[in-house]
Amino acid sequence: MSESKDLITIKDLCVHYPIRSGFFNRITDYVYAVDGVNFTIKAGQSYGIIGESGSGKSTIGKTIVGLEKATHGQIIYDGYDVTKRKNRKKHKYNKDVQMIFQDSLSSLNPRKKILDIIAEPIRNFEDFTEDQVKARVAELLNIVGLEEEAMYKFPHQFSGGQRQRIGVARAVASNPKLIIADEPVSALDLSVQAQVLNYMKKIQKDLGISYMFISHDLGVVYHMCDNLAIMHRGKFVEIGSRDDIYNHPQHIYTKRLLAAIPQVDVEHRDEHRAYRKQVEKEFTENQDKWYDKDGKVYDLRQISETHWVALPDAGEEK
Numbered sequence: 001m002s003e004s005k006d007l008i009t010i011k012d013l014c015v016h017y018p019i020r021s022g023f024f025n026r027i028t029d030y031v032y033a034v035d036g037v038n039f040t041i042k043a044g045q046s047y048g049i050i051g052e053s054g055s056g057k058s059t060i061g062k063t064i065v066g067l068e069k070a071t072h073g074q075i076i077y078d079g080y081d082v083t084k085r086k087n088r089k090k091h092k093y094n095k096d097v098q099m100i101f102q103d104s105l106s107s108l109n110p111r112k113k114i115l116d117i118i119a120e121p122i123r124n125f126e127d128f129t130e131d132q133v134k135a136r137v138a139e140l141l142n143i144v145g146l147e148e149e150a151m152y153k154f155p156h157q158f159s160g161g162q163r164q165r166i167g168v169a170r171a172v173a174s175n176p177k178l179i180i181a182d183e184p185v186s187a188l189d190l191s192v193q194a195q196v197l198n199y200m201k202k203i204q205k206d207l208g209i210s211y212m213f214i215s216h217d218l219g220v221v222y223h224m225c226d227n228l229a230i231m232h233r234g235k236f237v238e239i240g241s242r243d244d245i246y247n248h249p250q251h252i253y254t255k256r257l258l259a260a261i262p263q264v265d266v267e268h269r270d271e272h273r274a275y276r277k278q279v280e281k282e283f284t285e286n287q288d289k290w291y292d293k294d295g296k297v298y299d300l301r302q303i304s305e306t307h308w309v310a311l312p313d314a315g316e317e318k
């Protein structure tokens with residue numbers, strides 16, 4: 001089987017937000033929201049970035065689509081460094097990379113009909129007549145399991161799950177190569193989550209799109225992502241295949257995230273409780289094995305062909 005080609009490569013990306021204070025509003029410190037992350041998403045691949053609230057996941061997504069500015073680093077797409085963009089509007093990157101947000105109610109303009117919401121990227125990027133635009137919107141609604149008539153309604157006339165499917169249709173409208181999905185289902189109940197994820201999976205299979213999937217929930221991304229990066233305090237603490245992360249987690253932070261997944265299997269509940277206890281013990285007793293003296297995450301070290309873990313240098317090993 002041939003290796004799929006690299007679609008986007010993120011090199012040493014940093015996003016530091018200045019903190020200003022005092023009468024002169026001077027910069028007194030920085031929030032190191034993203035502090036040197038590296039990864040590549042291949043064509044047709046689903047890449048998951050997982051971490052607790054505030055770890056910097058959304059900032060990576062927003063910087064890739066240009067909503068935030070990189071302090072340092074490169075975002076290489078098709079041989080082009082997006083961070084150095086001058087006339088970004090005209091570049092096909094804007095068409096090729098789209099984003100789906102968590103809150104469908106605020107990300108879909110409440111004053112616009114669904115037709116105009118989904119048609120926006122089509123009108124921006126394609127030379128279509130209005131009849132062709134309507135036909136394409138009907139086709140996109142169909143792809144996410146909604147009736148053609150939905151295009152004449154407003155966002156508030158739909159349920160949360162339906163609205164999120166409309167968000168997916170809009171993201172797909174420009175025929176993108178990469179969709180950044182920032183917590184696309186976390187506001188939905190479990191059965192609706194599965195429905196939206198299944199539509200996203202089917203779209204990926206049919207259209208060959210890549211996803212960058214941002215979530216705080218390792219359970220949600222399990223069925224979606226081939227490769228995962230676990231993020232903590234602005235850095236990646238572990239990168240690996242789905243098997244590496246779920247079956248052979250190394251970093252204590254990854255283990256804590258896994259232990260936090262609620263266990264519905266009654267038979268293994270006691271086992272899970274014991275695992276959670278053991279992980280918490282390991283975390284409190286061995287902090288310095290995983291974080292340096294300032295509480296910072298170490299740099300990643302490769303431990304197998306597909307697996308990297310943030311560990312101290314061999315010389316500083318605890």
Ligand SMILES: Nc1ncnc2c1ncn2[C@@H]1O[C@H](COP(=O)(O)OP(=O)(O)OP(=O)(O)O)[C@@H](O)[C@H]1O
Pocket residue numbers: 017031032033051052053054055056057058059060216
């Ligand atoms: N525009 C901004 N100005 C200043 N600080 C910001 C800004 N955006 C985010 N931050 C800070 O950067 C850090 C990372 O935020 P980010 O939203 O990327 O985290 P996250 O992991 O996506 O969290 P969540 O899952 O809650 O969205 C947080 O400490 C946040 O307060």
